[in-house]
Amino acid sequence: MQDQPGPEAIDEPIFRALLVPHRSLGRTGFLLVMGSVAIAWLLAGAIFVSHGAWPVLGFFGLDLALLYGAFRLNYRAARRVEEIRLSRGCLEIRQVLPSGRTQLHRFHPFWTRFDITRRPGAGITSMAVLCRGAAVTVGSFLGPDDREDFARALSRALARARHG
Numbered sequence: 001m002q003d004q005p006g007p008e009a010i011d012e013p014i015f016r017a018l019l020v021p022h023r024s025l026g027r028t029g030f031l032l033v034m035g036s037v038a039i040a041w042l043l044a045g046a047i048f049v050s051h052g053a054w055p056v057l058g059f060f061g062l063d064l065a066l067l068y069g070a071f072r073l074n075y076r077a078a079r080r081v082e083e084i085r086l087s088r089g090c091l092e093i094r095q096v097l098p099s100g101r102t103q104l105h106r107f108h109p110f111w112t113r114f115d116i117t118r119r120p121g122a123g124i125t126s127m128a129v130l131c132r133g134a135a136v137t138v139g140s141f142l143g144p145d146d147r148e149d150f151a152r153a154l155s156r157a158l159a160r161a162r163h164g
Helices: 006-010 029-052 055-077 146-163
Strands: 012-019 082-086 091-096 102-107 113-119 123-131 134-137
Touching: 012 102, 029 055, 082 146, 102 123, 102 134, 113 146, 123 146
Parallel strands: none
Antiparallel strands: 012 082, 082 091, 091 102, 113 123, 123 134
């Protein structure tokens, strides 16, 4: 007679992952880049102003504002987080969007399929958890190497959850 796992064994995590977007430029780097660009544009603007082309200074200011706005959007997108927790009885995906809104998806591992789309030369282009008509995309913000590592780890963990 085979021992059946108790309720605590079913809920014990087999796999956990916290996926966050990679951002190589921290706060200090951002301040250095913005400061350097502002100084360079001020110097170039001073040269244009000294030659009587003062309207150019406004365009330099517009460029600086657009660069700042692009960084702000990039850092806002970096607030996205995905937490994946797998036990024998449940695959839970918690996605925190940049707006702060949270989406929680729960699936039974036995009925779940992990779908990976590959393109020659590009590697994994998308990953999704599929279950009974529902599909949840995961790790869309990860780099190619991180996608490969995550896909391998989650696939192994799902197989372990299904087969014990």
